[in-house]
Amino acid sequence: MKQEKLHFFTERLAAWFAGNHRPLPWKGEQDPYRIWLSEIILQQTRVEQGMPYFERFCREFPTVADLAAAPEDAIMKAWEGLGYYSRARNLHAAAKYVAYERGGVFPATYEGIRQLKGVGPYTAAAIASFAYGLPYAVVDGNVYRVLSRFGGIAEPIDSAGGKKTFAQLAQRALEVAPLPPGSYNQAIMDFGATHCKPKAPFCTDCPLSRECSAFQKGKVGLLPVKEKKIKRKKRFFHYLVANYGAEVLIHKRTGRDIWQNLYEFPLLEWPEAAASEEQIRRSAPWATLIGDRGAVVRQVSPPQQQALTHQQIQAVFWEVEVEGPPPAASELGPFIRAERKNLSKFAFPKIIDCYLGDNSLYLKLV
Numbered sequence: 001m002k003q004e005k006l007h008f009f010t011e012r013l014a015a016w017f018a019g020n021h022r023p024l025p026w027k028g029e030q031d032p033y034r035i036w037l038s039e040i041i042l043q044q045t046r047v048e049q050g051m052p053y054f055e056r057f058c059r060e061f062p063t064v065a066d067l068a069a070a071p072e073d074a075i076m077k078a079w080e081g082l083g084y085y086s087r088a089r090n091l092h093a094a095a096k097y098v099a100y101e102r103g104g105v106f107p108a109t110y111e112g113i114r115q116l117k118g119v120g121p122y123t124a125a126a127i128a129s130f131a132y133g134l135p136y137a138v139v140d141g142n143v144y145r146v147l148s149r150f151g152g153i154a155e156p157i158d159s160a161g162g163k164k165t166f167a168q169l170a171q172r173a174l175e176v177a178p179l180p181p182g183s184y185n186q187a188i189m190d191f192g193a194t195h196c197k198p199k200a201p202f203c204t205d206c207p208l209s210r211e212c213s214a215f216q217k218g219k220v221g222l223l224p225v226k227e228k229k230i231k232r233k234k235r236f237f238h239y240l241v242a243n244y245g246a247e248v249l250i251h252k253r254t255g256r257d258i259w260q261n262l263y264e265f266p267l268l269e270w271p272e273a274a275a276s277e278e279q280i281r282r283s284a285p286w287a288t289l290i291g292d293r294g295a296v297v298r299q300v301s302p303p304q305q306q307a308l309t310h311q312q313i314q315a316v317f318w319e320v321e322v323e324g325p326p327p328a329a330s331e332l333g334p335f336i337r338a339e340r341k342n343l344s345k346f347a348f349p350k351i352i353d354c355y356l357g358d359n360s361l362y363l364k365l366v
């Protein structure tokens with residue numbers, strides 16, 4: 001992009017930002033800990049959804065030392081519903097690193113910030129510019145969209161070449177912008193989020209339209225370009241909600257699968273959508289946890305859906321009333337007994353939370 005066009009872009013953007021920036025709780029924040037928290041929470045999350053989580057984390061873990069010292073279950077519970085749970089685990093690991101290996105001092109250079117677990121180039125640039133005024137340009141989905149449309153650049157944003165092109169262009173723009181680095185980064189992201197939106201951008205009322213290549217050539221709907229389409233693998237979960245009086249059994253997911261460290265009911269993963277009651281009764285969780293006890297299937301939920309980045313989860317909940325007490329501790333394996341009224345104390349994946357919150361589905365047993 002020519003230098004004059006880049007100047008036009010940054011000057012108009014700065015003028016737009018002066019009258020339009022979004023009032024968000026972390027704006028103007030100087031504390032690198034809080035800036036880091038907000039940036040990790042906002043990865044792959046809309047601002048409106050992330051805001052209450054940011055406020056909750058600031059309230060429950062006001063300093064990096066508080067976060068480092070917190071039990072993992074407390075952090076997972078505070079994160080519950082936000083998705084991409086590896087972010088919460090990385091947040092905890094990075095807090096321990098800052099608190100215990102750096103004496104509580106947050107790194108103040110781009111390279112130092114990049115050392116924190118879960119911090120990639122985008123997050124490091126955001127923290128470095130917002131907290132310390134360092135000249136590193138952020139490149140997120142908003143920035144890709146604005147730059148590809150304004151510059152008329154059809155290089156795929158998910159290709160190695162495209163990433164390099166946009167990163168270089170974003171950096172050039174930051175260096176000529178009439179704003180400090182943190183404000184410039186905020187301006188382009190706000191502009192992408194609220195004005196040059198993915199669908200129905202405000203082109204006819206846009207301060208950049210005169211020089212915007214996509215607008216001038218009628219290609220706004222075609223940019224940015226993505227190379228790969230995400231294919232979602234379908235998985236079918238059957239949850240055994242085995243009720244022993246007021247208690248059910250749950251366990252914490254471990255291993256390198258989705259929802260690590262979240263809780264769930266005993267699970268039967270099945271190769272296809274439908275499973276019969278007979279198949280459920282013959283399954284391993286039933287054999288281990290119910291065995292020969294008398295048991296009645298009281299309710300089967302309609303299939304519930306949750307879309308993850310690379311997987312589509314369908315879950316059916318089998319509410320079973322079991323006679324007699326739960327298995328003895330020696331037979332429980334990874335499962336723990338929990339009273340139904342206390343289930344809200346555990347962090348569950350969204351699909352289970354929705355199930356528990358839906359009174360028309362969740363069986364109210366005493």
Ligand code: SF4
Pocket residue numbers: 146149150195196197201202203204206207208209212214215220
């Ligand atoms: S004219 Fe439309 S496409 Fe171009 S920058 Fe403005 S809002 Fe975005």
